[in-house]
Amino acid sequence: MRVFLFLGCLALFAFSSAGAIANSKPASLDAALANKALVVDFYQQVLFERNADAIDQFIGDTYIQHNPNLPDGKAALKALIKALPKPDKAVGKIVRAIAEGDLVVLHVNYYGWPGPQGGAVVDIFRVADHKIVEHWDVVQAVPAQSANDNTMF
Amino acid sequence: MRVFLFLGCLALFAFSSAGAIANSKPASLDAALANKALVVDFYQQVLFERNADAIDQFIGDTYIQHNPNLPDGKAALKALIKALPKPDKAVGKIVRAIAEGDLVVLHVNYYGWPGPQGGAVVDIFRVADHKIVEHWDVVQAVPAQSANDNTMF
Numbered sequence: 387m388r389v390f391l392f393l394g395c396l397a398l399f400a401f402s403s404a405g406a407i408a409n410s411k412p413a414s415l416d417a418a419l420a421n422k423a424l425v426v427d428f429y430q431q432v433l434f435e436r437n438a439d440a441i442d443q444f445i446g447d448t449y450i451q452h453n454p455n456l457p458d459g460k461a462a463l464k465a466l467i468k469a470l471p472k473p474d475k476a477v478g479k480i481v482r483a484i485a486e487g488d489l490v491v492l493h494v495n496y497y498g499w500p501g502p503q504g505g506a507v508v509d510i511f512r513v514a515d516h517k518i519v520e521h522w523d524v525v526q527a528v529p530a531q532s533a534n535d536n537t538m539f
Numbered sequence: 540m541r542v543f544l545f546l547g548c549l550a551l552f553a554f555s556s557a558g559a560i561a562n563s564k565p566a567s568l569d570a571a572l573a574n575k576a577l578v579v580d581f582y583q584q585v586l587f588e589r590n591a592d593a594i595d596q597f598i599g600d601t602y603i604q605h606n607p608n609l610p611d612g613k614a615a616l617k618a619l620i621k622a623l624p625k626p627d628k629a630v631g632k633i634v635r636a637i638a639e640g641d642l643v644v645l646h647v648n649y650y651g652w653p654g655p656q657g658g659a660v661v662d663i664f665r666v667a668d669h670k671i672v673e674h675w676d677v678v679q680a681v682p683a684q685s686a687n688d689n690t691m692f
Contacts (some may be wrong), residue, residue, distance in 0.1 A: 411671065415568055418639070452692065454685035462686075484644050484663070486571070486637045491644045493663060493675065506677045508661035510635070510646060522646065522691065524659045524677045532607035533615075538675065 414487055421513040422485035425532060429492060429509070434477055438467040446517035453523050478504075481539045488512050495539050501527030506538040567640055574666040575638035581671060582662070584646060587630055591620040599670035606676050631657075634692045641665050648692050654680030659691040 428444035431437045444458040456462045478496035485491070489512055496505035505527055512520035528538055584590045598613040608613045631649035638644070642665055649658035653655035658680055665673035681691055 450689055451687050452540075452689045454682050454687070454691060456544055457686045458689070479559075482642070482663070484637055484639045484642050489635065490638050491637050491661075491663075508644075508663075508677045510637070510644075510661075522659075524646075524661045524679045524691075526677045526679055528578075529607050533610045534604050534607070536603055536605045536611070538607060 401454045418485040418487060420516075421488065421492050421511075422483050424513060424516065425485075425492065425518065426480060426483055428511075429494075432463075432467055434473070436470050436472055436477075438464045438468050440469065444518055446514065446519040448519055450512075450520040452521060456518075478507075488514060493539070496512040500525060501529075503528035503530055503533060544631060561564075569672045571638040571640060571643075572642065572667075574664075575636050575643050577667060577669065578638075578643040578645065578664045578671065579636055581664075582633060582647075585616075585620055587626070589620050589623050589625055589630075594620065597671055599667065599672040601672055603665075603673040631660075641667060646692070653678060656681035656683055679690060 392396055407528045424444065428440070431440040432444065441460055441464050445462075445463065449458060449460045449463070451458045451462065457465065476497065477499070478494055480492050481495050482493045483490065484493075489510060492507075492511075494505075494507040494509060496507055499505050507526075508524050510522040511518050526538075532538075558637065581593070584593040585597065594613055594617050598616065600613075602611060602613045602616070604611045604615065609619065629650065630652070631647055633645050634648050636643065636644045636648075642663060645660075645662045645664075647658075647660040649660055652658050653659060658678055660679075661677050663675040664671045679691075685691075
């Protein structure tokens with residue numbers, strides 16, 4: 387009986403420990419990191435490389451657009467990307483990416499747009515079922531002068 | 540002896556379960572959520588209520604500033620907040636907050652600034668040892684017209 391209890395005890399302990407390991411990254415954090423990888427991949431292929439054909443792979447059938455220059459839906463994004471010339475050099479870089487829950491934030495430095503010193507942009511994407519379904523952004527031209535030496539990035 | 544083993548077993552189980560609960564949110568996620576609460580509290584007290592006296596409580600002795608209008612350090616932030624009139628109504632609202640690791644992102648709608656339709660702002664803060672130690676932002680005036688009905692928020 388002692389051995390039986392001891393084994394039961396071990397089983398309980400093993401079960402609880404397994405639970406601890408399985409929970410050490412909760413689903414929401416795993417999902418957030420997967421969402422971040424998806425959004426970074428999308429951004430590089432579509433926004434930087436201007437590959438409009440990649441849009442279907444990343445953007446949902448519903449795509450709620452908050453950028454005031456674009457209507458809802460992926461057709462408008464496709465039209466925009468197709469209208470831009472294929473870049474022969476880097477058009478920008480993702481400086482940092484922050485993900486929580488279903489949201490992914492990219493802090494992006496564009497080169498030579500929208501001002502001569504380039505642009506500071508934050509894009510926020512909402513991901514559902516492995517597709518991007520909503521987008522917000524804020525765009526500012528980098529000014530020629532700064533009160534600090536840190537750049538906007 | 541059986542009771543003793545049973546109690547030992549319960550203790551092991553309780554210990555393991557406590558471990559599982561403690562690990563169900565890893566330290567980094569706990570820290571990120573604590574950072575978010577700190578930054579939201581700071582933003583409301585200092586940016587919205589313009590309480591310059593609260594700055595010491597939130598901002599580190601080192602404060603790296605990427606907003607091109609401000610030099611490094613909390614003294615410049617204090618001077619800015621003190622120079623602004625105390626608001627008699629809400630100056631804006633935090634629309635969403637996203638935290639990961641040591642970074643907290645706030646998506647903010649300002650009313651009547653920097654344009655007549657207000658502003659869309661993203662502030663990014665880095666937190667270390669429960670103090671805000673670095674800040675980036677992107678600011679855009681909300682345009683009068685939009686290609687969609689979703690607002691910029």
